[in-house]
Amino acid sequence: LGLAPLAAASQDFPSRPITMVMPYAPGGPGDTITRVFAAAMQNTLGQQILVDNTAGASGTIGSAKVARAKPDGYTLLMIHVSHATNLAMFKDLPYHPVRDFEPVGSATSGPMVIVARNGFPPKDLAEFVTHVKANPAKVNLAHAGVGSASHLCGLMMMSVLGVQLNEIPYKGTGPALTDLMGGQVDLLCDQTSGTVPPVKAGRIKAYAAAGKARLPSLPEVPAIAEAGIQGFDINISFGLYAPKGTPQPVLGQLTAALQKAVTDPEVRSKLEGMGIAAVGAGQATPAALRAHLAHEIETLGGLLAKAGVKAN
Numbered sequence: 001l002g003l004a005p006l007a008a009a010s011q012d013f014p015s016r017p018i019t020m021v022m023p024y025a026p027g028g029p030g031d032t033i034t035r036v037f038a039a040a041m042q043n044t045l046g047q048q049i050l051v052d053n054t055a056g057a058s059g060t061i062g063s064a065k066v067a068r069a070k071p072d073g074y075t076l077l078m079i080h081v082s083h084a085t086n087l088a089m090f091k092d093l094p095y096h097p098v099r100d101f102e103p104v105g106s107a108t109s110g111p112m113v114i115v116a117r118n119g120f121p122p123k124d125l126a127e128f129v130t131h132v133k134a135n136p137a138k139v140n141l142a143h144a145g146v147g148s149a150s151h152l153c154g155l156m157m158m159s160v161l162g163v164q165l166n167e168i169p170y171k172g173t174g175p176a177l178t179d180l181m182g183g184q185v186d187l188l189c190d191q192t193s194g195t196v197p198p199v200k201a202g203r204i205k206a207y208a209a210a211g212k213a214r215l216p217s218l219p220e221v222p223a224i225a226e227a228g229i230q231g232f233d234i235n236i237s238f239g240l241y242a243p244k245g246t247p248q249p250v251l252g253q254l255t256a257a258l259q260k261a262v263t264d265p266e267v268r269s270k271l272e273g274m275g276i277a278a279v280g281a282g283q284a285t286p287a288a289l290r291a292h293l294a295h296e297i298e299t300l301g302g303l304l305a306k307a308g309v310k311a312n
């Protein structure tokens with residue numbers, strides 16, 4: 001019942017503009033990445049792709065909007081790790097990240113960096129570690145909401161340093177970064193797409209890349225492992241989803257357009273300039289994204305559940 005019109009409509013897909021929902025605020029990494037893929041995929045699909053920033057509540061408002069949308073391929077969701085962590089943290093999540101979506105494919109993978117307002121006292125990574133350990137209650141750590149990439153990164157940082165800082169949640173790291181540049185908050189652990197340009201422009205400063213290796217996009221910034229800190233590694237991957245029940249031929253077209261985008265040299269170099277890698281075509285598939293999500297639900301979602309981190 002009701003499936004026949006959908007099947008008929010899938011034959012001329014896409015015949016009108018598509019909406020790609022980004023569940024975090026404008027100006028953040030998710031927004032930037034979504035716009036790169038919307039532009040590339042609309043060329044392939046021959047229809048406009050509009051980016052809809054439905055931000056708030058750790059990405060759950062935008063995700064719920066897509067879960068409820070008609071499963072016809074015209075409403076899509078670009079989201080990262082919070083698709084997995086929200087399941088562990090929200091007791092009344094109005095959708096299920098696996099059961100209510102069809103994975104289209106993975107899109108990107110990128111590192112994170114610890115940045116601070118310019119006036120934050122420590123001069124380098126060694127001083128940063130000492131300062132934060134000595135003054136935890138005075139340090140404000142911005143993030144994009146519980147379970148967001150910046151929150152996970154902040155949690156890992158606090159865990160390895162053995163401190164609890166004042167957490168200040170935003171609707172995305174776009175607005176958090178604006179406040180960091182304005183000096184209203186002290187610290188942020190964010191993806192490189194938003195942080196590299198203001199670091200290079202001297203509007204904020206970077207203490208360390210999360211992980212074992214320095215970032216090609218910020219070669220002068222040490223890796224956190226250089227301060228003798230181990231086990232602080234985080235990489236953020238974005239993936240594209242459609243509502244559950246989207247017809248297979250439509251999903252096939254969307255996956256093909258995504259695969260074309262991730263292998264497009266222009267897309268790859270645009271992302272590379274922000275320190276982010278487009279995945280290979282083999283990862284831009286429903287199977288790869290399904291496996292990635294399952295892994296994140298088990299590891300990161302499990303970690304948060306164990307730590308008792310709750311959103312409501």
Ligand code: MLT
Nearest residue numbers: 028030148149150172173
């Ligand atoms: C954003 O786009 O604002 C980020 O992806 C949020 C986050 O830190 O997860």
